[in-house]
Amino acid sequence: MLIEAALAELPIIANDLPSARFTLENNHRIADLTVPGILAQELLLQRQAGRNPEKLRRARARCLERFSEETIAEGFVRAARRSVSARTGRTGWT
Numbered sequence: 001m002l003i004e005a006a007l008a009e010l011p012i013i014a015n016d017l018p019s020a021r022f023t024l025e026n027n028h029r030i031a032d033l034t035v036p037g038i039l040a041q042e043l044l045l046q047r048q049a050g051r052n053p054e055k056l057r058r059a060r061a062r063c064l065e066r067f068s069e070e071t072i073a074e075g076f077v078r079a080a081r082r083s084v085s086a087r088t089g090r091t092g093w094t
Contacts, residue, residue, distance in 0.1 A: 006059050009027070010056070012028035015031070
């Protein structure tokens with residue numbers, strides 16, 4: 001859902017989890033939403049800051065770069081090659 005929201009250039013307030021930090025980097029608001037009142041505070045801060053279309057476009061571009069089909073596929077192939085190398089001791093495909 002975070003990726004879809006970023007691609008739609010929507011402002012995001014996410015819970016402070018490693019997956020949210022990895023996905024959003026520093027492009028959106030991340031807070032400990034388990035603390036009472038924090039979501040309300042973050043919503044007010046977001047409203048006061050206003051919409052920043054350029055920042056949202058940059059966040060979208062970065063998200064596309066990190067999570068495109070090509071990038072994901074390349075990462076999968078690298079991981080598969082490392083796994084084969086670790087199991088067989090060979091570095092190439094046969």
